[in-house]
Amino acid sequence: MVGDRALVIAVDGPAASGKGTIAEGLASAYSLPYLDTGLLYRAAAARALRLGLDLSHGGEVARAAREIDPQGLSAEAHALRTAEVGATASRIAALPEVRAALLSLQTDFARQPGGAVLDGRDIGTVIAPFAPAKLFVTAAPEVRAHRRHLQHQARGEALTHEQVLADILARDARDSGRADAPLTPASDAVLLDTTHLSIEAAADAARRIVDTALAKGF
Ligand code: C5P
Numbered sequence: 001m002v003g004d005r006a007l008v009i010a011v012d013g014p015a016a017s018g019k020g021t022i023a024e025g026l027a028s029a030y031s032l033p034y035l036d037t038g039l040l041y042r043a044a045a046a047r048a049l050r051l052g053l054d055l056s057h058g059g060e061v062a063r064a065a066r067e068i069d070p071q072g073l074s075a076e077a078h079a080l081r082t083a084e085v086g087a088t089a090s091r092i093a094a095l096p097e098v099r100a101a102l103l104s105l106q107t108d109f110a111r112q113p114g115g116a117v118l119d120g121r122d123i124g125t126v127i128a129p130f131a132p133a134k135l136f137v138t139a140a141p142e143v144r145a146h147r148r149h150l151q152h153q154a155r156g157e158a159l160t161h162e163q164v165l166a167d168i169l170a171r172d173a174r175d176s177g178r179a180d181a182p183l184t185p186a187s188d189a190v191l192l193d194t195t196h197l198s199i200e201a202a203a204d205a206a207r208r209i210v211d212t213a214l215a216k217g218f
Pocket of ligand 1: 015037039041086090091094119120121
């Protein structure tokens with residue numbers, strides 16, 4: 001809350017741009033609840049894989065998406081961050097039935113009375129277009145691949161830099177090219193390029209963007 005008004009912050013951007021770390025930092029700085037919406041798609045993907053569903057069948061995968069437990073997501077987060085689950089999440093996220101199945105969970109979170117921070121691909125455009133503060137976080141694909149590669153290495157996943165870069169470029173193309181809620185900045189989003197920024201510098205820049213939005217009133 002800021003005064004008597006709910007502050008909603010939308011953070012969008014491509015894979016490994018730093019948006020998750022930035023969104024978490026903003027949630028802590030402004031004492032707001034935080035939802036990583038990518039985890040919803042990842043949980044739906046993991047469930048669909050576990051059940052052996054046909055990943056092109058929107059109805060079946062949407063049913064699996066409706067069965068996920070949003071409360072259990074943070075406990076499961078580590079297991080959901082594998083390259084396989086990420087790639088599958090991006091495939092099923094292109095299915096309109098799956099997006100519809102996960103919609104109200106996200107819009108309810110965004111509209112809770114105290115305000116919220118959400119990160120994803122379509123927060124500023126579809127889930128919370130009313131958010132007074134919108135950031136679109138980017139970084140050069142090579143740098144994003146390097147960051148993601150380090151994360152995979154830390155998890156013991158044997159992937160080369162080239163494989164991670166190819167996965168990131170394929171995900172960018174799928175997320176930006178889909179017809180339903182493609183990855184694109186909202187017209188009033190502020191661009192934050194983290195290519196040359198440390199985590200601290202990116203977090204500072206993000207807070208300045210939100211403070212500027214707040215100073216304009218909402
Ligand atoms: O952000 P993360 O990499 O965890 O997201 C996994 C996948 O989920 C993305 O590649 C994207 O296809 C999908 N996603 C989405 N809309 C969101 C969040 C994630 O389509 N709001």
